[in-house]
Amino acid sequence: MATLNILVGHAEGKVPVTILRIEGDIDASTHKTLQDKAAEVVEAGSKHVLLDLGGVNYMGSAGFRALHAISNMLHADEPPGMLRSTRLKLLNPTDAVARVIKTLGFDVYLDIYKDQDAAVNSF
Amino acid sequence: MSADRESDLTVTASLDKLQEVRSYIDRTGALLGVNEQALGDLRLAVDEAVTNVILYGYGNAGGNIEIDMHGDGDAVVIRIRDRARAFRPDHVNAPQLDTALKDRPFGGMGIFLIKEMTDAADYLQRPGGGNELRLVKRGAIAADR
Numbered sequence: 001m002a003t004l005n006i007l008v009g010h011a012e013g014k015v016p017v018t019i020l021r022i023e024g025d026i027d028a029s030t031h032k033t034l035q036d037k038a039a040e041v042v043e044a045g046s047k048h049v050l051l052d053l054g055g056v057n058y059m060g061s062a063g064f065r066a067l068h069a070i071s072n073m074l075h076a077d078e079p080p081g082m083l084r085s086t087r088l089k090l091l092n093p094t095d096a097v098a099r100v101i102k103t104l105g106f107d108v109y110l111d112i113y114k115d116q117d118a119a120v121n122s123f
Numbered sequence: 124m125s126a127d128r129e130s131d132l133t134v135t136a137s138l139d140k141l142q143e144v145r146s147y148i149d150r151t152g153a154l155l156g157v158n159e160q161a162l163g164d165l166r167l168a169v170d171e172a173v174t175n176v177i178l179y180g181y182g183n184a185g186g187n188i189e190i191d192m193h194g195d196g197d198a199v200v201i202r203i204r205d206r207a208r209a210f211r212p213d214h215v216n217a218p219q220l221d222t223a224l225k226d227r228p229f230g231g232m233g234i235f236l237i238k239e240m241t242d243a244a245d246y247l248q249r250p251g252g253g254n255e256l257r258l259v260k261r262g263a264i265a266a267d268r
Contacts, residue, residue, distance in 0.1 A: 002141065027174070028141060028178070029138035060170050061236055
């Protein structure tokens, strides 16, 4: 069975940013682990979340449902119609994962960074 | 049976088998000489299809899923067979990719990915009950093999 490890880190840019460093495959058996961890940090007060996908070799539609849910949690107080997330961003997806992000059109909503400092300072 | 047909995989319909299914695609794909990008596409398409069989076909109540994968010229053909209730992936609505994320309904992404990642995804009802999904990916195997 696939396992997903998530390390929680923090960085200070213009605003405090919570970094979730994810390692493992995100499929229908593991996506809830990511969603639950994100819910935990959002409930604890995180308003800006950076997902480090550098350790994710596989992400299927379940992973994207989790991204969708996390984005909705972070933007719960905003009216519909928001096109680009200012509160959820992605760091370092592998080529395979980046292709799926593009295929599903998530690159239209979520900024993708290669450099952690640039990502943190973009919030 | 074609000469380069690899052995089949049978798994119980449980989400904790998904990694085993992806490993089977990787392992068999390597034996067939499938290029890396096509292999990534097939891993995704099969994972999505098997997830649907587990959750919607069998309703997360168990059963068996049989998978086989073989080369046909430069193409790879994968069959995913079950004895679950009829579930037609082509009857699921496509996701609304042009809608703001917050306004998008959940769902439909798996089927969309299966279609995007393959050249053909043909659904058949099996005699005696169950479903068969036949996935074809062309240009997946180098011609000089």
